[in-house]
Amino acid sequence: MIFQLFKVFAKIGAFTLGGGYAMVPLIQSEVVDKKQWIEKDEFVDILAVAQSTPGALAINMASFIGYRKKGILGAVSATLGCILPSFLSILFIAMFFVRFMDREIVKKAFMGIRPAVAALIAFSVFKIAKTSRIKSVWYLVSVGAFAAVGFLKLDPIFVILISAFTGIIFAKRGE
Amino acid sequence: MVFKLFILFAKIGAFSIGGGYAMLPFIQREVIEKNHWMTFQEFSDILAISQMTPGPIAVNSATFVGYKLAGIWGSIFATLGVVLPSFLMIILIASFFAKVYEKELVKKAFMGIRPAIVGLIAFSAYGITKTNVIDFKSSAIFILGFSSLFIKKMDPIYVIIISAIIGIIVY
Known part of the structure; x- marks a missing residue:
């Protein structure tokens, strides 16, 4: 079982490009449909917890499902399985691919990629705003957070803590 | 350096709510x-590579940054660091x-945290756009x-691959 957990999550880690939400359908098909380790309702609950804990979504789910099935050892092996493929591929790229970064053609490709990455991140701001269903007044917190890191140069950790307190003080029950 | 990387990425892992x-x-x-370990441009190249390799972006970029700054051990400790806080938290939950997350207080805190994350990422988007979008060609690719x-x-x-091809043609 412990090895099974490692294997299934290594497969999930190896075949999902784009990270995060791209991995959810694959985890569901492996863990709920094929292996039947987890019931569908429970999967939804695990997803909700994984979304509201810090860190990468897929890894959080791996830890949770691993723990459910086989305790701490299960959690460790599922988590390591999930990380290993990307760890190895990044290591490979960092060790060998970086040598090609000086080639003219790679330089030119990255000249094109850089503004695209900026577009990706700019777009992710819209996407996150949409998926977290923020009510209009609460966008004041967004503006405040932007100003706090942008102009006051506050530590983002501090900004997160302040905004958590803001939520606790100003949010209404069941909002 | 290796220990510093571990602590730094553990901090990042503990506070980056919303992933990626x-x-x-x-x-x-x-x-x-703060530490001037790399430039904004270098990091944005790492992000592009992380987006194109399998696995979560946060973990991929931790591995890459760790390797760049302190070799294999750097990559191992940065990766473990970024994973550890959420791992411990998940085990605890x-x-x-298991029901704490349904509690009113946590829900209320997230009412504040979610819009703050939007503001924080917006600031990073602004910074990366300022570094990477510099002339007519890059503005066109951005749009x-x-x-x-x-x-x-x-x-x-696909956006990254197409932009790479455009880059090879126009630059």
Whole structure:
């Protein structure tokens, strides 16, 4: 079982490009449909917890499902399985691919990629705003957070803590 | 250095709620602005590579940054660091307070945290756009990339590949 957990999550880690939400359908098909380790309702609950804990979504789910099935050892092996493929591929790229970064053609490709990455991140701001269903007044917190890191140069950790307190003080029950 | 990387990425792992790009503001402050370990441009290249390799972006960029700064051990400790806080938290939730997350207080805190994350990432988006979008060609690629994501709902990986090809042709 412990090895099974490692294997299934290594497969999930190896075949999902784009990270995060791209991995959810694959985890569901492996863990709920094929292996039947987890019931569908429970999967939804695990997803909700994984979304509201810090860190990468897929890894959080791996830890949770691993723990459910086989305790701490299960959690460790599922988590390591999930990380290993990307760890190895990044290591490979960092060790060998970086040598090609000086080639003219790679330089030119990255000249094109850089503004695209900026577009990706700019777009992710819209996407996150949409998926977290923020009510209009609460966008004041967004503006405040932007100003706090942008102009006051506050530590983002501090900004997160302040905004958590803001939520606790100003949010209404069941909002 | 290896220990410093571990602590730094554990901090990032503990506070980047919302996954992926939520770690940007922390990397920007600690790695780029405070310690000057790399430039914004270098980090944005790492992001592009992380987006195109399998696995979560946060973990991929931790591995890459770790390797760049302190070799194999750097990559191992940065990766473990970024994973550890959420791992511990998940274990705690799974074993003790499975229901804590339903509690009113936590829900209220997230009412504040979610919009703050949007603001934080918006600031990073602003910084990366300022470094990477510098002339007519890059502005055109930016607009093309943004609209294909926004209107066409194109997969980010294709956006990167197409922009790379455009880069090879126009530069």
